[in-house]
Amino acid sequence: MTEWLGVDTHVHLGAYDDPAAELEHSTRAGVRVFASTTLASEYRRLAATLPPTHGLELGLGVHPLHADSPDIEQELAVFAEEFPRARWISEIGLDGFFARGDGPGLAAQRHVFETILAAGVGDRILSVHSREAEDLSAELVLAAAPAAAVFHWYDGTVAQARPLADAGYLFSVNAFMVQSAAHEELLRWLPRDLLITETDGPTTTMPSGAGTHPADVIEIARLLAVIRGDEVDALRRQLVANAERVDAAAPPRG
Numbered sequence: 001m002t003e004w005l006g007v008d009t010h011v012h013l014g015a016y017d018d019p020a021a022e023l024e025h026s027t028r029a030g031v032r033v034f035a036s037t038t039l040a041s042e043y044r045r046l047a048a049t050l051p052p053t054h055g056l057e058l059g060l061g062v063h064p065l066h067a068d069s070p071d072i073e074q075e076l077a078v079f080a081e082e083f084p085r086a087r088w089i090s091e092i093g094l095d096g097f098f099a100r101g102d103g104p105g106l107a108a109q110r111h112v113f114e115t116i117l118a119a120g121v122g123d124r125i126l127s128v129h130s131r132e133a134e135d136l137s138a139e140l141v142l143a144a145a146p147a148a149a150v151f152h153w154y155d156g157t158v159a160q161a162r163p164l165a166d167a168g169y170l171f172s173v174n175a176f177m178v179q180s181a182a183h184e185e186l187l188r189w190l191p192r193d194l195l196i197t198e199t200d201g202p203t204t205t206m207p208s209g210a211g212t213h214p215a216d217v218i219e220i221a222r223l224l225a226v227i228r229g230d231e232v233d234a235l236r237r238q239l240v241a242n243a244e245r246v247d248a249a250a251p252p253r254g
Contacts, residue, residue, distance in 0.1 A: 002055060005030035006221060006236065007243035008214035009172045010090065010127050010152045010198035013050070014042050022213060023053045029215035032056075034247070036090040036127055038063035040078035043086070057247065059090025064129060067112045068104035076115055087250040088125045091152070092116050094140075096132030106133065110140075117144040125250045127152050127172070134160045142167060148249035152198055153177065158189045165194055170246055172198035175206050175216065178223040187227050192235065196243045197221055 008026070013019040013035040026033050032055040037043040043060045050056065060082050062075055069075070083089075094113055099106045117140060126149040130137035134156035141149050142163065149169040153176065154161065161171065171190055174197070177183040187195075197220050201212035206219065218236070225235040 002032075003030075004032045004055070004240050004244075006197060006215070006217040007032045007034065007240055008199050008201075008217045009034045009150060009196050009243055009246075010036050010174075011201045011212075011214050012036055012038065012203075014038075014046050015202050019046065019049075020051055023051065023056060026214040027053055027055070029218070031215045031217055032243070033214050034088060034090070034127075034243075035059060036088075037061045038091060039066060040075045040082055043082055044078060047082075047085075057088050058086070059088035059127060060086035061089065061091040061127075062112055062116060063091050064093055064095045064109040064112065065098055065103055067108040072108075072112065076112065079116065080119060083119050085253050086124070087247075087253050088127065089116065089121060089146075090125075090127030090150075091129050092126065093129030094131075094133035094137050095129060100132070106136075109133075110136070113137075113140060117141075121146040123147050123250055125246060126150065129153075131155050138164055141169070148246045150196065150246065153200055154186065155183075156186075158186055161186060161190070165191065168194070170194045170196050170242060172196045173220065173224055174198045174200050175204050175212055175220055175223075176200075178220055178227060179207055184227055187224060188229075192230070192238050193242055195224070195239060196246065197224070197239050 034057045036059045152172045197217040199212040204212045221236040225232040
């Protein structure tokens with residue numbers, strides 16, 4: 001059994017120039033990858049083209065940004081076809097920021113999200129996008145009762161996070177969050193056993209300004225430990241153990 005130094009639980013491999021090279025670099029760095037997709041068709045393409053790298057878990061997703069796409073019903077049909085073989089359902093959810101701007105409204109996003117949840121996620125792991133829609137996202141996920149859920153890049157308050165934490169759901173922390181004063185209270189409050197790391201690469205950046213890669217979760221763990229006042233190696237090991245525990249929540253699929 002591999003002893004991983006870190007786990008990137010939310011990264012968009014398909015958005016890198018060379019996804020296979022990213023996987024190879026991550027494996028050499030001792031970092032396991034749980035990749036997210038923004039469309040079901042992307043999941044299908046990556047499932048057919050990515051090498052069978054040890055530890056890779058590919059998530060089946062439909063990002064809320066695409067909720068009003070002309071092809072959304074076709075994407076939902078592909079989602080339904082691919083759903084039987086996907087353990088991680090990632091990335092899905094709601095985004096109020098998009099709804100306030102030029103993106104899809106919350107009604108369209110909710111239709112997509114509820115269609116996905118209605119597929120039967122009781123034995124699946126969800127990675128949930130909830131920006132500026134934290135309360136509604138929590139309500140829908142709690143009602144769906146998945147085997148496990150991870151709220152990625154969480155922007156809610158401690159009060160909003162509390163019912164999710166009480167349900168045993170986790171929160172994935174990226175480079176932006178450990179550089180943001182607005183997230184410090186939440187990051188200090190969250191129990192250690194409910195924290196995991198992510199990059200959400202390649203769109204996020206490290207403190208150096210460089211774009212993120214999965215191997216950067218090791219440094220993200222160090223920065224999180226500084227914020228929390230935790231011993232670095234102990235927290236890093238806890239974060240890996242948390243990710244492995246979540247991954248074990250869903251059975252293998254064919």
